Amino acid sequence: MDLSELSPAYVRSIAPYQPGKPISELARELGLDERRIVKLASNENPRGVGPRTRAAIEGALGDIARYPDGNGYELKLALSKRYGAEMTQIVLGNGSNDVLELVALAFLEPGRSAVYSQHAFAVYPLATQARGARSIVVPARDYGHDLEVMADAVDEDTRVVWIANPNNPTGTMVPPERLEAFVRRVPERAIIVIDEAYNEYLHANLRAATVSWLKRHPNLIVTRTFSKAYGLAGLRVGYALAHPSVADLMNRVRQPFNVNGIALAAAVAALDDMEFVARSYADNLQGMRQIEEGARALGLEWIPSYGNFITIRVGRASEIYKRLLRRGVIVRPVGGGYQLPEHLRVTIGTADENERFLAALAASVRE
Numbered sequence: 300m301d302l303s304e305l306s307p308a309y310v311r312s313i314a315p316y317q318p319g320k321p322i323s324e325l326a327r328e329l330g331l332d333e334r335r336i337v338k339l340a341s342n343e344n345p346r347g348v349g350p351r352t353r354a355a356i357e358g359a360l361g362d363i364a365r366y367p368d369g370n371g372y373e374l375k376l377a378l379s380k381r382y383g384a385e386m387t388q389i390v391l392g393n394g395s396n397d398v399l400e401l402v403a404l405a406f407l408e409p410g411r412s413a414v415y416s417q418h419a420f421a422v423y424p425l426a427t428q429a430r431g432a433r434s435i436v437v438p439a440r441d442y443g444h445d446l447e448v449m450a451d452a453v454d455e456d457t458r459v460v461w462i463a464n465p466n467n468p469t470g471t472m473v474p475p476e477r478l479e480a481f482v483r484r485v486p487e488r489a490i491i492v493i494d495e496a497y498n499e500y501l502h503a504n505l506r507a508a509t510v511s512w513l514k515r516h517p518n519l520i521v522t523r524t525f526s527k528a529y530g531l532a533g534l535r536v537g538y539a540l541a542h543p544s545v546a547d548l549m550n551r552v553r554q555p556f557n558v559n560g561i562a563l564a565a566a567v568a569a570l571d572d573m574e575f576v577a578r579s580y581a582d583n584l585q586g587m588r589q590i591e592e593g594a595r596a597l598g599l600e601w602i603p604s605y606g607n608f609i610t611i612r613v614g615r616a617s618e619i620y621k622r623l624l625r626r627g628v629i630v631r632p633v634g635g636g637y638q639l640p641e642h643l644r645v646t647i648g649t650a651d652e653n654e655r656f657l658a659a660l661a662a663s664v665r666e
């Protein structure tokens with residue numbers, strides 16, 4: 300018997316998410332020392348974890364025999380203070396990916412649809428398809444979201460509109476005024492998810508006041524993560540801010556202990572460490588310039604990025620990706636699902652890592 304037939308056709312046709320290649324895997328394949336490998340493939344924070352957050356993690360180790368606080372009281376309290384929101388408006392997730400899944404679980408089903416842009420973050424098609432809902436994919440404009448066409452694409456069945464701002468893997472951003480006009484236009488029966496995983500990397504003038512829009516737009520969900528500028532990708536913590544009744548629905552489909560105790564303690568400490576975030580922002584800006592200059596020197600084009608990564612047009616990207624791997628540098632090809640077969644996405648690393656990448660890129664392009 301073909302066991303795959305036990306599963307609905309919409310699950311069978313899902314193309315699995317392709318994560319960045321782990322350092323340990325490349326080290327095994329090439330027989331390299333892990334310390335010699337540079338990984339710029341998953342938009343992680345090259346600063347690591349700040350000392351205060353590390354201390355909170357160590358402090359939480361003593362409690363790991365117990366289940367965590369399934370309601371995440373301390374973290375929700377800290378977030379509600381930060382945003383001036385009610386605790387009932389917050390949903391915590393095992394990374395913001397988990398929160399995106401909760402949106403799909405709560406609002407999508409066969410017969411419904413979700414709207415998102417071409418080249419948008421890969422989890423939107425995955426989460427939509429896993430619920431048997433229909434995807435309405437709007438062609439990108441200059442690699443970014445074409446909000447006017449996206450608003451037109453919302454139909455009677457649409458229950459979710461996914462927007463990544465900035466978007467991964469293109470690094471594009473929609474300005475606050477255009478985003479707000481879009482939110483006003485979309486009918487209330489469709490939930491608008493504004494995924495702000497890279498918000499902390501935006502210049503303050505470019506950050507939309509999305510949380511303040513929640514009062515006027517109960518169909519809006521704003522998602523954020525501790526994986527990027529806060530440096531906690533490995534611990535998996537993210538959250539959504541939403542209208543209390545929307546948050547309530549998402550919490551009903553959430554696993555009771557979806558965020559572990561170490562992650563909760565780390566996130567509370569990290570949220571408070573604004574200096575760490577400010578340094579991550581400044582380092583990122585500098586690293587971005589460094590990689591842009593290197594790409595320019597090689598005569599390569601890139602998509603101007605507002606995130607902690609940059610997507611560079613290298614031509615035969617899958618071949619260049621392999622050549623970089625042989626030189627111990629892991630980046631991310633964005634062909635396949637993202638429909639950018641000539642581009643490689645590179646996370647901004649430390650100055651040394653960026654230098655290693657640029658040297659390997661120069662050699663790989665010449666090879």
Ligand SMILES: Cc1ncc(COP(=O)(O)O)c(C=O)c1O
Nearest residue numbers: 394395396420467496524526537
């Ligand atoms: C646009 C976007 N949203 C959400 C996520 C999810 O990150 P996490 O689950 O680590 O919060 C990512 C991760 O790369 C992302 O690029």
